[in-house]
Each structure stands twice: as structure tokens, then as C-alpha cells.
Amino acid sequence: MHHRAPALPSPLPGSAAEPQGAGVHPESVSEHVARDVEGLDARRPTVAGPESPTGDRQPAPGLSAAPQHERRSAELTAGRLLRLQRTAGNAAVAGLFPASTPASGEAVGALGPDAVIGGEVDTGLDPEAAVRDGTEAGARPEAPEQPGVAPEPVGTNPGLSSSLVAQEAAHAGARPVHGPPTPRPSAPAPRGVRGMVAQAVDRARGGLSVQRCGRASATVPTLAKTTVSGPTAHPFGSFSWGSRWSINNGAGANGFVVQHVRWVFDVKDAANAAVDAPARLGIDPAWTDFSEAWQVRNGAVFVGTTTSPHSADTYANPGLGDGTKGSLSILGTADYHAIPSLPSSFAVRNAAPAWALPVVAGDAGLPGGTGALQHNITATWDCTPTSTDRTTRITTV
Amino acid sequence: MDTNLTRIADPSVDEATAVAAMGSLPPGDEPPSFWRDVAGDPALSPRRRALAVEHLLARHVRPGATTVTELAALLGRPAWLSSDDVDVIPWLTGELPVRWSDADTYLVVRLLTADIESYAVYLRLAGRLDGETARAAVLGEGQGPEAGATVLELGFTGDGAPPPVRRDEDEPGEQR
Numbered sequence: 001m002h003h004r005a006p007a008l009p010s011p012l013p014g015s016a017a018e019p020q021g022a023g024v025h026p027e028s029v030s031e032h033v034a035r036d037v038e039g040l041d042a043r044r045p046t047v048a049g050p051e052s053p054t055g056d057r058q059p060a061p062g063l064s065a066a067p068q069h070e071r072r073s074a075e076l077t078a079g080r081l082l083r084l085q086r087t088a089g090n091a092a093v094a095g096l097f098p099a100s101t102p103a104s105g106e107a108v109g110a111l112g113p114d115a116v117i118g119g120e121v122d123t124g125l126d127p128e129a130a131v132r133d134g135t136e137a138g139a140r141p142e143a144p145e146q147p148g149v150a151p152e153p154v155g156t157n158p159g160l161s162s163s164l165v166a167q168e169a170a171h172a173g174a175r176p177v178h179g180p181p182t183p184r185p186s187a188p189a190p191r192g193v194r195g196m197v198a199q200a201v202d203r204a205r206g207g208l209s210v211q212r213c214g215r216a217s218a219t220v221p222t223l224a225k226t227t228v229s230g231p232t233a234h235p236f237g238s239f240s241w242g243s244r245w246s247i248n249n250g251a252g253a254n255g256f257v258v259q260h261v262r263w264v265f266d267v268k269d270a271a272n273a274a275v276d277a278p279a280r281l282g283i284d285p286a287w288t289d290f291s292e293a294w295q296v297r298n299g300a301v302f303v304g305t306t307t308s309p310h311s312a313d314t315y316a317n318p319g320l321g322d323g324t325k326g327s328l329s330i331l332g333t334a335d336y337h338a339i340p341s342l343p344s345s346f347a348v349r350n351a352a353p354a355w356a357l358p359v360v361a362g363d364a365g366l367p368g369g370t371g372a373l374q375h376n377i378t379a380t381w382d383c384t385p386t387s388t389d390r391t392t393r394i395t396t397v
Numbered sequence: 398m399d400t401n402l403t404r405i406a407d408p409s410v411d412e413a414t415a416v417a418a419m420g421s422l423p424p425g426d427e428p429p430s431f432w433r434d435v436a437g438d439p440a441l442s443p444r445r446r447a448l449a450v451e452h453l454l455a456r457h458v459r460p461g462a463t464t465v466t467e468l469a470a471l472l473g474r475p476a477w478l479s480s481d482d483v484d485v486i487p488w489l490t491g492e493l494p495v496r497w498s499d500a501d502t503y504l505v506v507r508l509l510t511a512d513i514e515s516y517a518v519y520l521r522l523a524g525r526l527d528g529e530t531a532r533a534a535v536l537g538e539g540q541g542p543e544a545g546a547t548v549l550e551l552g553f554t555g556d557g558a559p560p561p562v563r564r565d566e567d568e569p570g571e572q573r
Contacts, residue, residue: 232499240499261490281488292491307560308494308552316497318487330490348554350507350517351484354491356554 221253221299222371223336228312233392237267237328237381238319241396242312247336250299256342257296259313259334259375260363261353263288267326270384275324281317283352291364292354293342304348304357315377319392325382332376335369402427405449408440415445416557419452429457433473443512446477448557450508454518455559458548465522466544469537482507483535485528486519494552494561495521501549502526504535508555516555522546 229242245257265277278285294310295302301310315330343366346358353359376397383390401418404410410418432453436446450472457463457471472478486493486503493503501521508516522531526543534544552561 229497234499240497242497263490294492303492303494303552304554305556306494306552306554306558310492311496313492314489314497316488316490316499348515350505350515350554352486353489355486355489355505356494356517356519356552357491359491 219249220370221250221255221296221336221338222248223257223334223373224248225313225334225373225375227396229314231315231377231394231396233379233394234319235381235390235392236319236321236324236383237326237379237392238317239377239379239392239394240314240316241377241394242314243375244312245294245301245310245334247296247299247301250296253296253299253336253338254340255296255336255338257294257301257334257336258291258342258364258366258369259293259332260291261289261330261332263353264329264331265326267320267324267328269323270325270386275320275326277320277328280320286361287353287359289363290353290359290361291346292357292359293346293364294357296336306356308356313375317379322383323385325384325387327378327380329376329378332374333372334375335366335372337366337368338370339366339368399425399427402431405445406431406435406438406441408438412442412445416448419448420557420559422452422456424456427456429453429471429473432456433471433475437475437477443509444516444556447508447513447516447555451516451518451553451555451558454551455553455562458551458562460550460562461547461564463548464544465531465534465539465546465548468520468548469535469539469544472535472537474537477509478506478536480532480536482510483532485532487528493519493521494554495519495550495563500525502528502531502546504528504532506535513555516558517553519550519552519554520548521550521552523549 224246225243226246227242228244229240231239231241233239247253247257263278263283267275267277267280269275277283278288293304294313295305302308303310313332313334315332317328317330320326320328342358343360343364345360346364347360348356348358350356374397377394378396379392379394381390381392399422401422404418405415407415432449435441435449436453438446441449453471454468458468484505484507486505489497493505495503497503498521501523502525504520504522506518506520508518520535522543523546526546530539530541530543531546533539534546550561550563553559
């Protein structure tokens, strides 16, 4: 049965290519910008925090400390920002960049630690923190979507950085120049490294366009996920884990989050004989590999095509029972697709495994995703009679 | 009778008008029997009948107060509802239109599946209950503690379905 989705506004945001400015050479600008951006990108691991076992990004350690070697890092950062400012400043003179146009809300919403350049600069660095700490600690931890939970990192495409920078430079080249820089209130200049960083950031704010690289364009909606419950382990391989989808740069975004899911079983009994896990769980083998979808309307995610706001994509499994051992994995790969409707093969079955979501067997194989996320859980247990540890252990990605 | 109610129940009224009338009803005191009659009227389209069931429950179940027995009484053991249409949901790899909690029991009531797909009511019942007994209770056949369990949330699927019904304290972001 064809699955009807609520009508979407047309055209979809971002579907039309931006015209390039006549007589400009955005690649040459972008090459300079890209080099500097890559330089900044390369520094990120030094300030990024570790990931927890659940994949949640932890606050970067040592952000409040200011060891000597980090002062050198701050100097390097300041130097890169200055070079960046010169590159894009020249472009501004040539009419390529708006000299002081504040970045749009859309762009600002997209900015983060990888950002470089544009009217109201967001370098991903917090200048106040950098000045305060005298370090590269200005690198700003991403704001959690809600108190107590931290968004997990978005999938990245390593090859995307340069091309996105080029696209953004072309985009910027088509923008009109909006006037002279907005004067900023003057303040006593801090001295030393702190002063250098502060001045570099302030200069960059004067006439550069900011764009993120390494992830996606400032205007491309991308998928993010946040753990909202669990993961919780129960006896005999049982578990429950709730994750919430959200759309970065989601203002006006319309489309679908589509996740390809596979169940993988390796379950045995005490005699090491294979256990038919799908049969024991009541899972139709035809539905151990499927794709499911959530509709995105104006940036908000819904349970399939219903009017129910999305709460959590739930991986819940009741367990294989006493006397079993082995592992059970649910492996998901999810992505956001700016498509107005799902292929007609999707249908709401109101049955296992996806219940209220539009679902199709196998990999839907939709093109045009904007950055896939892994969404995996694995449970291992040994509840056979000779086991000395009957704990269910779970790992997530 | 209210104009909207008349439109909903009148087979000569086109589908779009009838569905729009369902969605524009103000809070009111139309009796549950009105919806039961629409749901059971073979002269009406399966979609309109399925939506009538959803609106019956959306407007007359009080989440956190209505019991499974009372919900079954609202449905009235209709001829269109068979035991195959009600399932316990012990696990999932996806999402329900009600919030998941390991501490509660979930059922789905599929509506008029012989004629249409996609229309269903999802129930979140308080506490871990025996699934089969709870299922029987929804069908109006149950006894015991499952029949007395309260309905915490209702969610609906299908084109034109009403929004979920839940207690204020169960709004999104407050998963138990």
C-alpha cells in the first residue's frame, strides 16, 4: 500500500543552487581559506574531549589550565586567524564578501568548532574564554540539546571539507555587499598572548564570512542523535536504549530521517547448540533487515508521518531467556534525506519491528543523505548453568 | 445535533469534509455512542470509521485515570474488532506514538485491517502486566489486575489521526 505523507512546502530549502557572482574566482579564495581551515581542523583533536562508552562527547580536559605549550598553540591559532582575515579581507575589497553583514540565523545555527569566517564571525572559538584562559581553550564544547544530555558527534565525510569550502566561497561571492563594518566598542587591549588572540578574533570579526568545514555546509541540515534513556541492561541479553534524532541547521528542513537496521544474532545454549533467536523473540526473519523512517517537518522530527512528536528511537529487546549465552546486536545507520515523500515501498505496518514507523524490508538505499550516523548496540551474556558471571553487558555506538 | 457531528455521520458528505469536521470539533460532550455508531456503520468508508475509533478514544479516555476495563467499555466489544487486531508489544526497533518505558506495558489495536492499513491505536498501560491478559482485557474479555490497570497514554496512526493523548506531566522530555 502506498504510504501517503503530509504535504510539504515546495520548493524544499536548499534545493536550488545559489548563483555564483560574475567575474570572481571563488576557488582561489577558497583554496586559501581551505588551507587555513584545515590547519585549524587539524588542531581540534588536541582540545576535543574523549568519548564516553556510549559515544557521548565529554568536555575537553584542561580547558581551564594554561600550560606553556598551549600558549604556543594560542599564538599559532592567532596567526592562522590573521592569515584568514587577510585572505577574506582581500576578497571583501574585491566585493566578494559582505564586509559586515551579520551571518544569517541559518548560518549561525550551523556554526561550531570547525567554523571559519563571515560578517559576524563564529570561529568556533570563544574569544572570551581564550582571553580568560590564555590558551586555545576558546574551543567551545558543543551546547547540549537539553540539560543533562550531550548530542553525539555527527557523521563526517573527510573528503567534504575542501569542496564545501569552495561551495561556500562561491555562495558568499554571490552575496551583495551590505556596507561598511559595524564599529565595535573599543576596550583596552589585553597584552601578550591573550591580547594577540583577542585582537585576531576581533579583526576576523570585522570582515570575514564564517563557514564550517569538515562536516557540512552551514545551510545543509544534518542528523544528530542524543541518548535520552539507558542504555539499560537486563537479564538474558535484554536491553533498552532510547535515542532522539534532531536536525542540525534544521530551520525549514523538510524530509525524512531514514535508518537501515539489521539484527545480528549469535546465541547458543549450554551445549553450544545454536538457538533460533528470532523465533524465540518472535521476530519474523524477513524483518531482521529493514529500513524505517521519521518525517521531518520544518526541522521537527515526528513519529513516522503521524502528528506525534518524535521522542525516542528505541532499541528494546526482552532477552533470550535463561540457559542461553552469546551476543545480540542491532546495527543501525541513519541519515537525513531532504525528500518530499518516501518511496511507495514504505508502509506503516503497525507491527514488529518498527510498529508505527513507515518501514520497508532491506536497505532502502536512498541517495542524497547529508551525513550518516551509526546507531549500534550489542549485548553479550552467559546465563548457562556453568556460567560464573550472568551479567548482561552492552556496548553502544 | 452539532453540524460537525452531522457531517461526520452522514454518508453523503464527502470524505475530506467529514475528516475536517472531526479535526475541528471543540471539546464537547458528545456521547461515546456517537463514535461507536460511526465506527460500526458499513455505509461509511473504512477510513472514516477508523478515524471515528481514534477520536472516540482520544476524546473520552482520561490518561492516568481510565482503566483498561473502561476503555474496553468505550469500544463496546464491536464486531469489527477481532482478537487478531490486538497485539502486545514486547520489543521494538523503532518508535511508538507513545513513549517507551521498560516499566510499562504496550499494546496496539489495529483498526479495520480487512479494508485498510496504517490505522491503529497504541496504548501504554501502567506497570508490567501479563501481556496476554491485558490484551484480553482490551477486547472486553479480561478480569483481574490487568483489567484495572490505568491507561497512561494513547497514540494514533493513519492519515488524519488525532494527536497523542497523555498527561501533562508526561510531555516529551520527561521519560520515566
